[in-house]
Amino acid sequence: MQVGRYDVAIIGAGAAGMMCAAVAGQRGRRVVLIEHAHRVGEKIRISGGGRCNFTNVHAGPQHYLSREPQFARDVLRAYSPRDFMALVKLHRIGFHEKHKGQLFCDDSSQRIIDMLRAECAQGRVQWMQPCGVRHVEPTGAGFRLGTDHGVLLARRVVVATGGLPVPKIGASDYGLRLARQFGLQVVPPQPALVPLTFATEHWQPFAGLAGVAGEVKVSCGAQSFDEDLLFTHRGLSGPAILQISSFWTPGDSLRIDLAPGHDLGRLLRQAKTQSRQSLLNVLAQWMPRRLAQVWVEAQGLPGDRRLAEVADAKLTALGATLAAWSVRPSGTEGWRKAEVMRGGVDTAELHPLTLEARRVPGLHFIGEVVDVTGWLGGYNFQWAWASGHAAGMAV
Numbered sequence: 001m002q003v004g005r006y007d008v009a010i011i012g013a014g015a016a017g018m019m020c021a022a023v024a025g026q027r028g029r030r031v032v033l034i035e036h037a038h039r040v041g042e043k044i045r046i047s048g049g050g051r052c053n054f055t056n057v058h059a060g061p062q063h064y065l066s067r068e069p070q071f072a073r074d075v076l077r078a079y080s081p082r083d084f085m086a087l088v089k090l091h092r093i094g095f096h097e098k099h100k101g102q103l104f105c106d107d108s109s110q111r112i113i114d115m116l117r118a119e120c121a122q123g124r125v126q127w128m129q130p131c132g133v134r135h136v137e138p139t140g141a142g143f144r145l146g147t148d149h150g151v152l153l154a155r156r157v158v159v160a161t162g163g164l165p166v167p168k169i170g171a172s173d174y175g176l177r178l179a180r181q182f183g184l185q186v187v188p189p190q191p192a193l194v195p196l197t198f199a200t201e202h203w204q205p206f207a208g209l210a211g212v213a214g215e216v217k218v219s220c221g222a223q224s225f226d227e228d229l230l231f232t233h234r235g236l237s238g239p240a241i242l243q244i245s246s247f248w249t250p251g252d253s254l255r256i257d258l259a260p261g262h263d264l265g266r267l268l269r270q271a272k273t274q275s276r277q278s279l280l281n282v283l284a285q286w287m288p289r290r291l292a293q294v295w296v297e298a299q300g301l302p303g304d305r306r307l308a309e310v311a312d313a314k315l316t317a318l319g320a321t322l323a324a325w326s327v328r329p330s331g332t333e334g335w336r337k338a339e340v341m342r343g344g345v346d347t348a349e350l351h352p353l354t355l356e357a358r359r360v361p362g363l364h365f366i367g368e369v370v371d372v373t374g375w376l377g378g379y380n381f382q383w384a385w386a387s388g389h390a391a392g393m394a395v
């Protein structure tokens with residue numbers, strides 16, 4: 001059964017797909033938006049603790065990982081965080097800056113979903129939902145899509161199926177399979193912005209610290225982040241670890257400064273003359289007390305002894321271990337806990353302004369399914385909006 005003929009068929013009604021549909025529809029294109037899940041924009045809804053960190057005012061190509069580090073530059077320049085902020089203001093959605101340029105809704109992420117739906121309605125976008133896509137074939141004049149609702153024809157197809165994280169809310173590898181079907185290269189997908197885990201026997205001394213958090217500087221190779229770290233039962237999480245996880249590959253060690261900005265060896269030696277307190281009480285001024293306790297015990301130091309009684313050399317060594325904790329994760333918490341996918345459709349296959357496949361005219365890939373992965377902090381949504389906008393303007 002043929003169910004329609006369209007200028008553009010967009011597969012996936014998430015952040016990028018809805019943005020693309022709205023832009024193309026408002027340019028007068030006949031657009032159908034196909035979504036297989038029962039609810040649209042689920043990742044928007046659950047993002048930012050329910051308040052959606054929808055962009056970052058500082059977003060630039062340096063905040064993205066990709067085989068081609070500059071690939072995102074043109075698309076990000078053509079649709080900036082300011083452009084998305086203007087849209088949010090137009091819809092009278094209150095927002096605030098939380099931390100390092102991260103913008104969040106004042107009330108609920110649902111406002112962003114409602115905004116995108118309203119923009120789609122303005123572009124007379126037709127919805128097919130819930131509806132799975134079974135196959136996409138080229139026809140010469142466009143594409144034939146076999147869907148759960150019947151066959152439809154479209155001059156252009158935009159693939160906006162997102163990444164693999166959180167399969168229970170609709171994530172699928174369909175976009176990657178479609179890319180391979182058309183002979184396009186895919187950079188192997190990996191979980192990113194994800195907590196890291198450790199072998200049980202290595203983690204045993206720290207397992208009791210689950211819930212302890214503090215600011216650290218974490219490094220992997222040449223990349224480092226100053227953010228909060230959180231101990232979990234199985235390993236490490238928190239913004240510092242999520243950020244560095246995108247740069248970590250199995251076998252790499254992380255270097256963690258547990259009291260960044262402080263030369264603890266020197267501070268402890270200085271404090272000897274001024275303080276009658278125990279080593280532990282003094283150390284707890286600069287780091288979480290439970291962590292200080294485990295650390296001092298692991299070093300075989302008497303935490304309850306007066307600081308003045310501990311030898312200078314021991315304090316210097318203690319400061320050095322706290323500034324350069326070296327740990328080797330055994331793995332990640334995987335797709336269930338990852339916020340994004342690293343890898344995806346190889347950017348070398350795509351035109352950097354239109355996201356159209358160079359070798360398959362009329363086929364576009366946008367959002368997380370593309371090998372462009374943002375840092376934590378609103379960068380991934382900004383890529384979704386900007387790439388959706390770019391394709392919406394091109395189709």
Ligand code: FDA
Nearest residue numbers: 012014015016036047048053162170174367368378380381
């Ligand atoms: P997205 O996943 O939004 O949409 C893809 C859509 O395609 C989904 O609706 C899916 O159901 C549908 N689909 C998949 N396969 C299909 C098929 N075969 N047929 C039809 N439909 C199909 N980013 C950020 O910048 N700020 C933040 O605060 C957060 N917070 C956050 C929290 C959590 C828990 C997660 C998991 C992720 C985030 N992110 C984030 C990342 C952000 O959500 C993500 O990068 C964007 O949603 C990607 O937008 P896309 O449109 O590419 O995919």
